Amino acid sequence: MNVTHDTNNRTTTIHAAGRLDFEAAGAFQKDLEQAVADAAAGGHALVLDCAALDYVSSAGLRVFLVGARAAKASSVPFAVYSLTAAVKEVFDVSGFGRIIDVLADRAGALEKVGRSA
Amino acid sequence: MSVAQTTVKADAAALPLLQSFLSDFWTVEHLPDSARFPFELALEEIFINVVMHGSHGRDDVWADVTLRYEHHHAEMVLRDNGNPFDPLAAPPPDLDAAMEDRPVGGLGIHLIRTLMDEVTYRSVDGCNVLTLRKHLDETPAH
Numbered sequence: 001m002n003v004t005h006d007t008n009n010r011t012t013t014i015h016a017a018g019r020l021d022f023e024a025a026g027a028f029q030k031d032l033e034q035a036v037a038d039a040a041a042g043g044h045a046l047v048l049d050c051a052a053l054d055y056v057s058s059a060g061l062r063v064f065l066v067g068a069r070a071a072k073a074s075s076v077p078f079a080v081y082s083l084t085a086a087v088k089e090v091f092d093v094s095g096f097g098r099i100i101d102v103l104a105d106r107a108g109a110l111e112k113v114g115r116s117a
Numbered sequence: 118m119s120v121a122q123t124t125v126k127a128d129a130a131a132l133p134l135l136q137s138f139l140s141d142f143w144t145v146e147h148l149p150d151s152a153r154f155p156f157e158l159a160l161e162e163i164f165i166n167v168v169m170h171g172s173h174g175r176d177d178v179w180a181d182v183t184l185r186y187e188h189h190h191a192e193m194v195l196r197d198n199g200n201p202f203d204p205l206a207a208p209p210p211d212l213d214a215a216m217e218d219r220p221v222g223g224l225g226i227h228l229i230r231t232l233m234d235e236v237t238y239r240s241v242d243g244c245n246v247l248t249l250r251k252h253l254d255e256t257p258a259h
Contacts, residue, residue: 022132022165055154057161058225065219072216086154093231094224095212 003031011045011115012038017052020060028060032067040074045113049106051082056090068100077113079103118187119146127178127199129168135160135182139193142184148191152253155232156193159249162225163195163204171199171245189253196246203238204247205230 001024002017014035020028032048039046048067056064064080071078079101083091091097103109110116123138125131139160143153164180172178180197210223230236235250 021161022129055157057158057165058228059161059165061224065216069216085151089154089232090158090228093228094210098213099216099219 001028003028005035007042007044009115010043011047011110011113012042013047013049015049015052017054019055020053020063021055021057022059025059025063029063029066032063033070036067036070036074036076036078039071039076045077045115046071047078047106047109047113048080049082050080050084050087052084053087054084056087058094061090061094061096064096064100077115079109079112081106081109118185120183120185122181122183124179124181127164127167127172127180127197129165132161132164135164138182139184142186146186148186149253152191152251155229155251156191156249159193159229159233160195162229163247166202166204166225167195167197167199167245171197171202173200175199191251191253193249194246195249196241196244198244201240201243202245203240205236205238 001019004015006013012035014032016028018024035046068078081103082105083102091102101112103112107116121138121142123135125134136157139153139156143150160182167178167180178197178199180195183194185192204226207223207226210227229249233249233251237248239246
């Protein structure tokens with residue numbers, strides 16, 4: 001799994017690529033928790049770009065849940081967007097679409113977190 | 118019918134080997150990429166379960182994986198000599214629970230049961246045997 005970050009217009013974007021499986025989950029959770037803490041400190045919103053995320057298992061879903069909870073607890077606006085077919089299927093089957101804001105594209109995610117241009 | 122089998126020690130480090138084994142089978146049999154995901158997911162969920170729970174306090178646990186394909190039906194059988202455990206006996210997770218109330222876990226088996234056509238558990242000669250089947254719509258590209 002490959003994770004990169006960028007920040008502009010008071011919005012941090014995490015680009016998650018590859019496989020979020022049992023092996024990758026621990027490191028990604030640390031990454032996401034740090035990003036939430038940084039966003040809270042800077043007054044930023046946080047969006048997660050999943051366009052290149054090919055695979056997620058229940059271990060990976062857990063990280064999404066932990067990240068979303070941390071964001072909520074820190075009042076950081078948080079949304080995920082551009083899910084691939086496999087990841088979207090996992091979100092749908094697990095009901096995560098009801099507890100995490102999932103948007104079809106970046107524009108929708110920015111609007112959801114109050115950062116639309 | 119095509120069959121492939123491999124055996125590994127119940128150690129999380131073996132997961133990439135198992136995923137390569139599955140991926141190679143899919144390639145050799147020309148099975149559609151779009152149908153591989155539920156099998157990859159089931160392989161991880163079940164194997165990690167064996168590693169985390171089935172081998173608790175033991176270092177002699179192995180797991181073997183058998184893949185079969187015939188007439189649009191793919192089958193994966195996971196057998197392990199770990200502690201007896203029927204994952205299908207667990208109650209389904211509460212998918213309507215609020216974020217704060219969501220247990221962190223318990224989703225793996227729910228995902229597998231939903232994405233596969235058929236999942237059965239048997240205890241055979243002291244081993245756990247899970248059999249998963251799914252009909253593949255697309256014809257293999259021979």
